[in-house]
Amino acid sequence: MPEEQNRAGDTANNRLVTLLEALGWVQRGDNDIDISCELPQHHDREHPHGVDAYMTYDGPYRAKERGIVIESKTKLWDSTKSSTVKSDANQALKTLECIPESDEFEEYLNFGESRIVDAGILGIWVHDGDFDAKEFNSYVSDIGIENKQRKPFQILVLGNQELNRLASLHAEFSELEEEFDGEAESVDFYYPSLPDSVSDRRSLLSIEYMLSDYVFAKARKVVDNGSGYSRPKDINIVYYFDEINMESLDFMFQALVEYQMLDAEEVHVYIDNRNSEEDFQLQSIRRGFEEEVLPQDSPDFEFRTLPQVSYDSYTDRLRGE
């Protein structure tokens, strides 16, 4: 039984690391490294902290690379309770608190690099098909681990819904990478400029984008200009995860205005309809959007749906299994 559990743990870990690597993150060191616990406030813990994986990325908006602790679980829905989710989050948090003080962390995982290490990803994949997103989110809402005594931290909890969404996002993005792979062609995630930083294009998905309702990307395609010569055509892309209704799409359009995302010939909006309760027709959305939202001088808008892939089988395919 423990062997089976270990295997399930390895699979969970490998899947999450594979997906994050595909999204531009880099794993440092090996899986399952034990870090001795030296923090006096963790006195209840005699065993070392097991770090499932440690990943980094060189993201936008920050001067230094980010180091992120990865904690991955695979569970049955019946064994997924408010208390277990809280305990998993606590485990991730304690690891996160311990590693900056740890020589073993520097020796086996961070290799002495100067990085900001204040974040963790807790991936919980429920594999028996009974996952209830609303219930799961309420478990996360119940977690009360913030405390003024603690150091600052960020832990993003990814349940089935978020993991499936990320897998779908990657599936679409990698298709575009294949489509725009010619000379002078490109596709990247786009990070708009903010008052304190310039805009950036990277094939990397940051933590903030993982929980955003819109993820921007920019692509350049080479097309025939009609007289036998080729010319570049810019396409802006929005991966859209908000509600599917005209008011919400209108709000997205305002975000495109705010972040200068209308500076292209075309804007392609990929809608995630996996959790939409109502049937919708792309044609009628497009018509409604053109009639109700779009000013006359806007670029052409195309609406497409994100492919619906399942996180487990998708990441297994990525790993070549």
Next chain:
Amino acid sequence: MVMDEYPSDSDYRIFVEEKFGRDKTQKFLKQRKNFLVHAHTKSDVADVSRRILFGLEDAEYLKEGLLSQNQPEKSTALTFKSDATDEELSADLSRAQANETVFNENKNLRVADTNHTEDELEVELEYIHRRESQRALMDSNDKTTTITIEETGEENVRKVSQDYRTYDEFNAVKDFFEGWNNERISNDEEPVERGDIILRRLRLEDRVEFFNDILSANPANWRFEDAVKMGISQGEQTSEMFEDAEDEEDIQEELDENLRGITGAVLSGEGLRTNGFVQKCIDNGYFFESGRLLFVNTDIAEQVEISIEFKQKPKETFDISIETEYETTEEGREEISFDSEHRKEIRDTFRDLVVRLYGEYVDMPNLIDEKYEPQNLTDIKGIGDSTADNLRESGFGTVKSVLNAEKENLLEIEGIGEKTVEEIHTNN
């Protein structure tokens, strides 16, 4: 709620740093984004989250959170008496919904939905709220408010509970009962006679006892811990024991200094009236009409500061609201935010307590029949015995004549200044 522009990065930063604050933003990120964030300052949490692109649903959630922060939700209750059965009332309201009966023309006030369960009848009202606006003479928007009707245990008297943020919601319910009653009378059906829970209907001594009962009841494991602030009001009779005090403000100041003793009187079980200052207030016609009270939960590590306020005309009612929420810690307590369900549950507990205790002091069916109106000049807020005498001498013998009098005429009477006139016109 329509938002005209996407909030800029600096909008969001200002929103978090100056309006929403650290704890609420952390809670928002946890509840809406499964993102557990702990930052030391408001500025840090703004920095962590400002690079997230929020869709309309989350933006509205933030905006609503801000609005609710500005206007805390209040819980109130009223009673009504009707000889009709629950089934008849329920059927009547369902009919009104189906027929789109309008209970108030100006507001286009109608029943939007009803839901009858074994214990209660829930009624959703819809109406148009018009308000002053800079852009147009009157800005209007569609609003709804929900009431819950339950038995009280008193024959034919029902309790109506309402949670509301703005007074238009409260007034909509008031108008609804007036319209519903008229409608039923014109259809030859049993009337629905509204009765408010009005502190001033109790005898002066009872008002203090009533407050004492509220503080001593410890409902649902909430134990009274401290009177953070108490508000007093002047009743029907005053004497000269407060002769050093120029006005109510001075007395309020003296009351603030005596809060520790007042808390002690309740906690010792001896009761408010054993406190010298409270007794002095009663002797002089003053009574408590509001309190900001700290309660500690004996089961879970929570504390809450509840505000209980009994209002005077024209919004004669009582309100329960939550001022501050705390987690009990080893060091003492830390301010946190309860979720809206939990806040509602706490408000409901204290609202039900007020209604139950009030019922112990009054005969509700009779009081509803009597309909309270100020009978004596001294029932008017701001008028004591000597001023009442002066008013009578000047020809203002009835309550109505005083309330309808011109300001200039009132100012000519000895004992009445600008402040009293303002009080008469605002609070009566």
